[in-house]
Amino acid sequence: MAAPHPDLADAPLLRAARGLPAARVPVWFMRQAGRSLPEYRALRGEGSILDAIHDPELSAELTLQPVRRYGVDAAVLYSDIVVPAAAIGFGVDVTPGVGPVVSAPFRTAADLDRLRPYEPDVDAPYVGETVRLAVQELGATPLIGFAGAPFTVASYLIEGHPSRTYGHTKTMMHAEPKLWHELLDRLADMAIASLLAQVEAGASAIQLFDSWAGSLAPDVYEELVLPASAKVFAALEATGVPRIHFGVGTGELLTLMGDAGADVVGVDWRVPLDVARTRVPGKALQGNLDPAVCLAPWDVVAERTRDVLRRNAGHPGHIFNLGHGVLPELDPGVLAAVVDLVHEEGRTDGG
């Protein structure tokens, strides 16, 4: 691994993640490397992301594209949360326009045999290579590595396809707690191995995506999900990289998601940042512009962007982002203008 760029430690994203004032409010966008960019569509072609990421040159380039276009304060690895499960041969693919699809869903204890430990360097060496290539180009701009949180990955493996109700998952959680804990423990180890390898290869922050945790009641989350996510964050502590924890519709879970050991808690647009701040005292926040609002004319987007900044009131522990991923139909010019506006008008002198 090459030595990190000397200015990386002062990167606004890394300072904000630690609650420290920075030269500007850092901004990046979930799914910034994606179909909204014409240069992405031109390079990427069709087919599963799980095939595309086997090509480190391609994946590094897709990782870098949005940094060049938008001037965002971080790159995020071009990858998917089901990569480790797919790499150990669990039988999962990502169908374009649908999401992760599992040929034989996880339903009984016998399926544990199909979840052997993930060895990043052996099972998916192309991921580390992508990180190294991207980091070389990025210089003083941080690369965010990521993994799926145990619950959200479990929900895909158990349901077999994207779900709105998580019936099989919730049944297993409640009816077979021993199997559930065993499954989540293995998925926690998988996330840990993946994240440690990404940090080793040069990622200077990580995000744990528990995208669908917001489907759970708080006491269920606390008892049956939080411990596995906390194990992931604890295992990353010694690396020293900031740890971001993200989910959608998590208003009632924000305090618990901070307690799980994150340095930064992601907030979707449903909870105003000033309200979120009261639920996650002492942590940095990430968010929280509604991605659908970005389809509106610029003056609307600008007003909603300013509203996020106003509610943050200059608190240094703020990473500007959308509340969820960039929509594929979005005009990238809008995001470029959001970046400029946040950089121009964002303050880090309050809080």
Add this chain to the structure above:
Amino acid sequence: MAAPHPDLADAPLLRAARGLPAARVPVWFMRQAGRSLPEYRALRGEGSILDAIHDPELSAELTLQPVRRYGVDAAVLYSDIVVPAAAIGFGVDVTPGVGPVVSAPFRTAADLDRLRPYEPDVDAPYVGETVRLAVQELGATPLIGFAGAPFTVASYLIEGHPSRTYGHTKTMMHAEPKLWHELLDRLADMAIASLLAQVEAGASAIQLFDSWAGSLAPDVYEELVLPASAKVFAALEATGVPRIHFGVGTGELLTLMGDAGADVVGVDWRVPLDVARTRVPGKALQGNLDPAVCLAPWDVVAERTRDVLRRNAGHPGHIFNLGHGVLPELDPGVLAAVVDLVHEEGRTDGG
């Protein structure tokens, strides 16, 4: 209209909706008349609900089936929130397994011409007839009428199909506020006409479904949605029937949804009832068992049911329900057992 049953005024559902102690904790289930019931599947057949509801005998029978099977404390009209829009010829159908689909979505001011006032007795006389037939059979059991809230109906008309992001809807809200207000005002009038006709025909409570309001930030909801819903509740006030206001993922909106003029605020499982109570002081609450949890073995369902009762702590202003609709794959025996448990163990002497 026949005289209401003399015991109807003492119905537990109507007393709880007004915050008054009742003989038992009332319970009903959203989508209790539906595919989870074998007698429903046997009678209903395939095809659009919009065709089925043209037959009042059939629809009344489907309305009554769950009351007979479960002993719930209310029937809910077998209908759909897009019935009025369909009945005036807007061009909307309900595709089984998908939801409302609109052939020519509402996108510009010219589309206002396609939204003429809804005249229930002329446009959909079969709805009133269904209510009358069902109420005759129900005796002292209340019938809940319902309508779609202006925002949620607007989201279907604008998107053209069920959406997860509401991009077109949010763009119109923000970019064309005048058109948006005009649209919501017409949809409010449509809901008012529909609900008044249902009450006139014998419904003794109403529910306004703003199912997807939880996709909005609170300040956006307050400015661009709440006034139209408040107009609906205000127009129903003189009828004296309890008014229930429901949405999914509305943790941050509960206070505002109460402010809109409801007597009862529906809560999904994401917000524990004791927390919800602090956000909606002085109103009755409805909810909030997770429908997906009902797929688990009975001891799990029983424990989660008891948890709802425990958190309500005997407050008389509680109508037990799921946090969203019954899942089609659910074993109806489970719901029957939930009703029994709530009736046996629910208390109305606390609060």
